[in-house]
Each structure stands twice: as structure tokens, then as C-alpha cells.
Amino acid sequence: QQQVKQSPQSLIVQKGGISIINCAYENTAFDYFPWYQQFPGKGPALLIAIRPDVSEKKEGRFTISFNKSAKQFSLHIMDSQPGDSATYFCAVGDDYKLSFGAGTTVTVRA
């Protein structure tokens, strides 16, 4: 069974808007929460990651919000650009293994 549930499956946002993708997990043993970005024809690449000792991490226009008590985390893409159009995967990890969500396809309209 999937260790992490990701939503929505897809979203469309206007250029300059905010994209929000949510993930929820059950197992409190996970201690690493990354987001991967995948462009068509490419493998996924790490975008940003967070550990459970902080509630938010920001890198440029990308922010992870982490709610430990609710066992949820989300990716916010601020000022979305057409170049952000991609599939985004959340994942949960412990030691060296990762379990991935189903993915969200983000389309940014110019």
C-alpha cells in the first residue's frame, strides 16, 4: 500500500499564481520529506526537502510546509512560471529508502 497520499492529481495555474500540492502519511517513523520534480523525458530530480524538526523550508519560489501533528506536508510554488510545468512527487523516507506519492502534474498557463 502507498505510504504517502498525494493530492491533487493535476492542477492548472496561471502564470504568477500559487501552486499548492499536499501529501499525507501515517508512519511517524519517517524523518525525511523530499519533493522531486520531473520534466517529460527526464528522471525525477530533488527539488527541496525537509526534516521533521522544522515546520517550513523555503528555497527561492518553492516552500515546504510541514505539520508533524497532522502528518501532512505541502509544496507551495509561488509566482508560478511556465518553466515550472512538470510532475511533482512527494516522498517519505527513513534511512536510505523512499516511498513516493502518486504525483501531481502542474501546468502553468502563460
Place this chain on the structure above:
Amino acid sequence: DVKVTQSSRYLVKRTGEKVFLECVQDMDHENMFWYRQDPGLGLRLIYFSYDVKMKEKGDIPEGYSVSREKKERFSLILESASTNQTSMYLCASSPNERVEQYFGPGTRLTVT
């Protein structure tokens, strides 16, 4: 830059054939992984290896086997390919001290 390469980008095989997918990484990483990616299911772990000649089953190992004879190379083997193994196959690697995984470009396998 970490580089993970996969032997083929596209592969078409017939049902019942034995299929080999090869993956090579150039960063001396200890850990290597094979996933399959299907729409709506995300990435599912097939097998992983944390050392040469060592392997562990992932979430969906049925119908697959793996081989790791050298540190840089990890092979996925479909002993008798079936149509339900048509998918995108992704290889990844990671060093022991970090959970971050580096992915190859993927092999799109079609079994007819």
C-alpha cells in the same frame, strides 16, 4: 555532477522474452534502486541494493530479479516478460550518508 545512465531509452520486447535493463552510476554510491513508474501510481520500488552482491526486495519484486556484481552497475532482469510489465523503469543511486537519490532518465519498456 552525479550521473546515472540507463542502457536504453526505449525498448520493445515480446511476451516471454528475458529482458535486461542496465544502470550505471559514476559517483561511487553504495545504494542503488530500481523503480517502475506508472500513471496514477507514482514510483514503486522493485529492488534495491546497498552493497555489491547485496539486494533487498522492494514493494513489487514479483516477476523481477536483480544483479549487482560491481559497485557502479545494477541490472534489472525480467525473466519472462509479460504485458503487465510494460512501464517506465527508473534507476537511482544514493550515497550511504544521504537519503537523496539521483535518478537516471528512465527506460520505457513495451512488452507486446
